[in-house]
Amino acid sequence: MYRLSGRYGARDGVSLNGSRRMNVVSEVTEAGSRGLLLAVIGPSGSGKDTLIRLAREAFSGDAKVLFVRRTVTREADRGAEDHDTLTPADFGEVERNGEFAVTWDAHGLRYGLPSGALSFVNAGGIAVANCSRRAMATVMAVFPQVRLIRLHADAEILARRLANRGREPLEEIRARVSRTVEETEALEKVVLIDNSGPLEDAAEAFIDVIAAARRDIDRLCGSS
């Protein structure tokens, strides 16, 4: 079902097919956690929600893989991302109640991953979540094991895709495309997927990263 193809990139020696990747997974397990968070990052329009949606279909029925439903302080556009919605005030209350594993702010919005995602990882599952590049240090401080899937597409491609998506006005699209991130240590070890080309290529690569993590967790921790 999962083919090793697509448009992979490598950064800092973490490639998809080489032995180095296996070393990363070994580090994951030796550190003591049974599961891991696959954090999907990349600029607005790079395809995070689209690839997550396709992967969710590919892994439907697999109880060991959770696609995390985020909470965002905006109305959900189900065509883009089917997230929960709270007002900023309610978001703050849920946050104070400790119901989020991690939260961050971006684009004038608040985002949260539910605490259930952390419990799922601690119980040995693979949680896949749309995350923020700028929030990765925080996310890594919360989740015991994190592997990053970083998506890339050039700025003009991003702008065109966001305009076609139509969720934000042009001015906000410009701001999103020009949003920069500091290349911190937290962003160093990533599996990089180039989504500049056909969606099918990136989807194959993306699904294979999850499938590989799934196999590794089973192999190193025992399947159940």
Ligand SMILES: Nc1ncnc2c1ncn2[C@@H]1O[C@H](COP(=O)(O)OP(=O)(O)OP(=O)(O)O)[C@@H](O)[C@H]1O
């Ligand atoms: N390879 C591709 N080819 C053509 N269109 C694509 C491709 N990948 C994604 N798209 C389209 O680009 C748009 C942006 O994708 P998507 O919403 O998944 O990005 P995102 O990274 O989640 O963005 P944001 O962070 O703003 O939510 C969508 O309309 C999607 O259908």
Ligand SMILES: O=P(O)(O)OC[C@H]1O[C@H](OP(=O)(O)O)[C@H](O)[C@@H]1O
């Ligand atoms: O720029 P960075 O920090 O990577 O991401 C900031 C936020 O933007 C995107 O959200 P969305 O586009 O509003 O769904 C990401 O998912 C993240 O939550």
